[in-house]
Amino acid sequence: MPQLEKKSKKEEVEHVIKMMKNGKATGSDEIPIEALKAFDEYNLEVVTELCNTIYNSGYILTDMKQSIFISLPKKPKSHKCTEFRKISLMTHNSKLLLKIIQQRLADKIDKEVSRLQSGFRPEMGTREGIFNLRTICERTLEVNQDVYICFIDYKKAFDRVNNLKMIECLSGIGVDGKDLRLIAKMYWEQTGIVKIEGGVTSEFKIKKGVRQGCVLSSSLFNLYA
DSSP states (O other): OOOOOHHHHHHHHHHHHHHSOTTOOOOTTOOOHHHHHTOOHHHHHHHHHHHHHHHHHOOOOGGGSEEEEEEEESSTTOOSGGGEEEEEEOOHHHHHHHHHHHHHHHHHHHHHSOTTOOSSSTTOOHHHHHHHHHHHHHHHHHTTOOOOOOOOOOTTTGGGOOHHHHHHHHHHTTOOHHHHHHHHHHHHTOEEEEEETTEEOOOEEOOSSOOTTOTTHHHHHHHHO
C-alpha cells in the first residue's frame, strides 16, 4: 500500500485525534487524549513526524507496545479469577497510529467478512443480529415451520488467536510492506504489566491473542475467524 503524502498524513492524524473519545484512561506515558486534542499546528506536525518515523523505520517505542492490565470485580465480594474482568490500558499515541492503519485496511478486511456477520462491524452489531434472528423465528412460527439454531461458545476466543496465523491471514488478503511490518511488530513484541495493590508486576511478554483495547482487535479477529 503506498504511503500517503506528508500533508495528507497530517490531516489524517488530525482527523483521527478528533474522532478519539475524551475521558479515557492513559497508558504508561500518562498522556491523556485531551492533551493531543489541544495541540496546535506545530504540535500536530511533531506527532505526524513521529508517526512517519515509526511507519518508515519499523521501530516502535517501548511504551507503545506495552499494555497495563487492571482487574475489576464483576460483582461484590468477588474472590475467584473468573469473577473478575480485565481491562487493558494503552497509550493514546499507540491508539492513534493503529487507528490510522485500521482506516487504511478497512476496505480490504471488510471484503473478506460475510455480509451476514453481526458484531464488530459498522451498523451491523449484536443488536441487529438479535433482531434478524428474532424476525426469522417469528416468521417461521407463523407458517408452522421449525427453526434450527446452533450456538458455539468459543472460550476466551480473543485470547487464543495465533499471532503468526493472524499475520498470514493479513498477508493473504494483500496487506504487505510497512503496514504488515507495523502490525507484526506490535503483536510479536507486545508486553504487559498488571496493576496490583501497591504497584505493578514486572513486565512480561504476550505471545498470543489479539490486544485488548487495541482498535485493530475487532477487525483482526473478524478476519482471523
